[in-house]
Amino acid sequence: MKQQRFDRTYIKDYKETPEGYLTFTDVPITRAGVFPYRRNDGAVSYEAKLPDEILSAHTVSTAQSKAVTDDHPSGLVTLDNHKDLARGLSHTDARVDGDKLLVSFTVTDSALIDKIKNGKREVSIGFLSDIKKESGVYDGVTYDSVQRNIEINHIAIVNKGRAGSEIGIRADSAAWQIEEGGQNMPTYKIDSKDYEVDPVVKAHLEAQQARLDAAEMKVKEIDALQGRVDAYEATIATKDKEIADLQSKQISQDELDQKIAERIALVESAKSFLGDSYDFTGKSDRAVKEAVITLVQPEFKADSKTDDYVDAFYDGAIAKISSEGFKSTGVNTMFTGDAAGVGAADKETQKKIEEMKNKRLNMREGGK
Known part of the structure; x- marks a missing residue:
């Protein structure tokens, strides 16, 4: 079923005949392209006039000898209402120029002629076409429908657009304005203000x-x-x-092996002084060394001392014990017998310690 549509363009040049009629020559009344149309449900459909349709011989022929009207009538122009609606007639020179369909026409109604002279200069065709739901892109613009079997019914003279000269009035007759099924212009918001465009x-x-x-x-x-x-x-x-x-x-495997060996040596050495009852579990090397040092020098404080300092003090304490004997009289020491026989003290050192112990005991007995 064919549907009615309206296209709009602007006319500038005209000639006045001896009778006072106005004649417009080679007016572009439509062209190939994609245009928005207001559907019956209020939505906008972007419909394509493809060149093989709008510029076809059939469509071009329908632009000839068609009524020129003052605004669009409420319906189609027919034989029955032509006398009441027609204010002029298109010529029989319709032709294609590039992507446009051009035709000349003459306005014979004095009232409409006055309106044209006062600025009513836009042309809007009323036409019928089959609207096919087809999507695609034409000339870089996406469309959702295609107009097929286009037949031009009338050519209406309408008022210029109301959004300013750059929008409503065109500088040449090749400019276009597509009317969305009536006279109301759509609006576009710029800086919170609506403009008709x-x-x-x-x-x-x-x-x-x-x-x-x-x-x-x-x-x-x-x-x-x-x-x-x-x-x-x-x-x-x-x-x-x-x-x-x-x-x-x-650390490397060699470094790990060395650390293990050093730990074993430290434990074996420290056992000689700390005794078997000392629990080495969870004790760091430094803690073990500090425990040995405090046996030799109970007043020793390791607070704020570096590891190197503790190591050096430990080595000195061991050297002193080896050369001078174990001086401590606390529990779990060699003097109590708890640490005797532990392998870290060599036999010579053990012998010297025993001699010192016996000598001290003799001195005590002689003093009685």
Whole structure:
């Protein structure tokens, strides 16, 4: 079923005949392209006039000898109402020029002629076409429907657009304005203010805004992704440092074997002085050495002392014990017998310690 549509363009040049009629030559009344139309449900449909339809021989022929009207009538112009509605007639010179359909026409009504001279200069064709739901892209513009079997019914002279000279009045007769099924112009909001604009201009602005919105959304997505990348990089850098620290703390097998041997030697040596009852479990090398040192020098304080200092003091204490004998009289010492026979003290040292012990006992007996 064919549906009625309206296209609009602007006319500038005309000639006045001896009778006072106005004749317009080669007016572009429609062209190939994608245009917005208001559907019956209020939605906007972007319909394509494809070249093989709008510029076909059939459509061109329908532009000839058609009534020129003052505004669009409420219905189609027919034989029955032609006398009441017609204010002129199109010529039989309809032709194609590039992507446009051109035709000349003459206005014979004095009232409409006065309106034209006073600025009513836009032409809007009323036509019928089959609207087919087909999607595609023409000349870079997406459409959702195609107009097929286009037949021009009348050519209406309508008022100029009301959104300012740059929108409503065109500088040449090749400019276009598509009317959405009536006289009301669509509006476009700029800085919170609504302006009436050409539907094609509005469609273009909305398309540009959509692209801008999509681009801004992409920028936000990229920023979010960059933030995540930065966070990941920071985490990786932290983990790399932790790995490097752990690697720096790792020791070779030879170093491990050496540390084990040193630990065994320390335990064996310290047992000679601390006795079997001393629990070495969980004790660091430093703690063990401090325990031995305090046997030799009870007033020794290891607080704030470096490991190197404690090591040196320990070595000195062992050397002193070896050369001078074990002086402590505390429990779990060699003097009590608890540490006797433990393998870290050599036989010579053990002998000297025993001699010192016997000598001291003799001195005590002689003093009685």
